[in-house]
Amino acid sequence: MTGFRNIFRGPESLEGGFVDAAVLDEALGDPVLAALADELAALGDVQVPASARQRGLALVRAEVELQDRRGLLGPARGTGLLFRGRLALGSVVVVLAAFLGLVGLYGGGDTSQWTGSGGTGGSGTGPVTSGTSSPDTGSTLTSVPDSDTTATSVPGTTVPGATSIPTITATTSVAGTGTTAMSPPSTTATTTRPSSSTTATSRPAGSTSTTGRAVLTREQREGSARSVAMSLSEKVVLNDPEGAAAMLAGSAGAGFVQLVSSLEAPYGNSVISVATTDGPNTRVLVEFLDRVTTVQGTNETTLRFYYEMRVDDSGAVVTAIYKAPAR
Amino acid sequence: MTDSPLPIDEISDTGPPQSGAVSLPPATGVPGPLEQATEGIPHLDPAVTERERRLVEAARSGDASAIEALYRDHYNTIYRYALYRVGSPQAAEDVSSQVFLGMVRGLPRFRWQGKPVLAWLYGIAQKQVAMYLRDSKRGREHLQLEQAGQLVGDDPDPGAGVDAGARRSQLAGALRMLPESQREVILLRQVLSLSLAETAATLDRSEGAVKQLQLRGLATLRDILGPQSL
Numbered sequence: 001m002t003g004f005r006n007i008f009r010g011p012e013s014l015e016g017g018f019v020d021a022a023v024l025d026e027a028l029g030d031p032v033l034a035a036l037a038d039e040l041a042a043l044g045d046v047q048v049p050a051s052a053r054q055r056g057l058a059l060v061r062a063e064v065e066l067q068d069r070r071g072l073l074g075p076a077r078g079t080g081l082l083f084r085g086r087l088a089l090g091s092v093v094v095v096l097a098a099f100l101g102l103v104g105l106y107g108g109g110d111t112s113q114w115t116g117s118g119g120t121g122g123s124g125t126g127p128v129t130s131g132t133s134s135p136d137t138g139s140t141l142t143s144v145p146d147s148d149t150t151a152t153s154v155p156g157t158t159v160p161g162a163t164s165i166p167t168i169t170a171t172t173s174v175a176g177t178g179t180t181a182m183s184p185p186s187t188t189a190t191t192t193r194p195s196s197s198t199t200a201t202s203r204p205a206g207s208t209s210t211t212g213r214a215v216l217t218r219e220q221r222e223g224s225a226r227s228v229a230m231s232l233s234e235k236v237v238l239n240d241p242e243g244a245a246a247m248l249a250g251s252a253g254a255g256f257v258q259l260v261s262s263l264e265a266p267y268g269n270s271v272i273s274v275a276t277t278d279g280p281n282t283r284v285l286v287e288f289l290d291r292v293t294t295v296q297g298t299n300e301t302t303l304r305f306y307y308e309m310r311v312d313d314s315g316a317v318v319t320a321i322y323k324a325p326a327r
Numbered sequence: 328m329t330d331s332p333l334p335i336d337e338i339s340d341t342g343p344p345q346s347g348a349v350s351l352p353p354a355t356g357v358p359g360p361l362e363q364a365t366e367g368i369p370h371l372d373p374a375v376t377e378r379e380r381r382l383v384e385a386a387r388s389g390d391a392s393a394i395e396a397l398y399r400d401h402y403n404t405i406y407r408y409a410l411y412r413v414g415s416p417q418a419a420e421d422v423s424s425q426v427f428l429g430m431v432r433g434l435p436r437f438r439w440q441g442k443p444v445l446a447w448l449y450g451i452a453q454k455q456v457a458m459y460l461r462d463s464k465r466g467r468e469h470l471q472l473e474q475a476g477q478l479v480g481d482d483p484d485p486g487a488g489v490d491a492g493a494r495r496s497q498l499a500g501a502l503r504m505l506p507e508s509q510r511e512v513i514l515l516r517q518v519l520s521l522s523l524a525e526t527a528a529t530l531d532r533s534e535g536a537v538k539q540l541q542l543r544g545l546a547t548l549r550d551i552l553g554p555q556s557l
Binding site: 032033036037041042043044046049052056057060061063067072253257260261 | 387388389391394395398402403406407410411416417419420421423424425427428431432434435494495498499502513517518519520542545546548549552
């Protein structure tokens, strides 16, 4: 009898003991179990919210883009080739910016008219030497088609006061560094730079270290952090994860997922506070306005998040995101 | 996204409907609750397996369209599994997102071994669910199946909808009381309608063991629910 039972025992140790022939016979002929099985199958009819599916897909796309930029996915890809082209372009930009910087230096260029941009992060020389490059040259050379975005307000949805946001150009560092850095906000005909958002690469008079790197004041760091935080939040509201990804360090990925997952239908955002925590690290408190639909109707809620950011002369990058306590 | 090394569009056209709970085409068969125990043991469809293999290879090479095809194939199944494990639609979405982010991050290390992609995703999902439930605060959350019940399609009879919601809540509660091995089989086999072969491959058990766990799980559920409730 023991041997007979072992036939039904199977290779695995089954929880609750082995199943003998009697149990099998009972189950096969039991209409109650059959009805129960039908009911269980009906549980699987739960509809998957399309919005959840879309948000998840957006996150996956952003992650693919990040992996692609880091070169972690295989070589047989179109975007990778495109990206490598961007890196090459970025290298050219650095060299050209350095050249223009030298020309400007010896030519006595008027830096007061300089509106920034032109450098790419990573080399440590771009931001400084791009000081005399013209705005047009800079904006043209550093444009990255897929990731360049102009943070624009959604009519009627953004928080009052957040009407002018500087253009944020996301660039990648030169090949080999594997990091992402932000170029400074650039003034264009359609955007105005807030007075408090002096950019990371704007070199104020007398603020250059002996190594030639720009030394940012606290006000400059916080202004740059605020600009990037506003731009990132806009991209969250506008459901543009690809654009957002360019502002995130890898360490911020999980927090970004939490942020996006926490919001159902965000329609506005604002920066509540900016504070320097330690050296180049800055913490920005951001508030999102969200609409949550339940069976009782639609409720408007606010959710707050902290962006931990690292700001240096190459720009600002979000290194962590986590939920802040409610007001 | 472009320059696909494989004709992914063509591959995708042979795939399952995007909205279906079951990610594999009918060739594998979704059996009735018990009749499969008496019929022959189904095996993984070679065509489906080959399609998945090609998708995974393309995805590993960085083809975004292949990655999205994998996402579309399996999102609903993973979401529903997470929903019945972690307790709320919001948490299920969170877990599901983490599963597919894990898939993308794990692609460079993934080695095709002939098992369904769902088996890999299920492994990631189990870890994510465990991490989620480890948080005691979250662990106290329970699925309000009345809420889940309202996600089920329009019910022409509101009164019947209330009853159905209560019944789903009762069933979900009973599911949580099952031993883990039985619960996982019941979830995959009965709720998510995976075939016997898919369930076996996903759980890394033999088909015979899955069949026995399925039957025992149903019997345990019957005992938990009691004769009056059936």
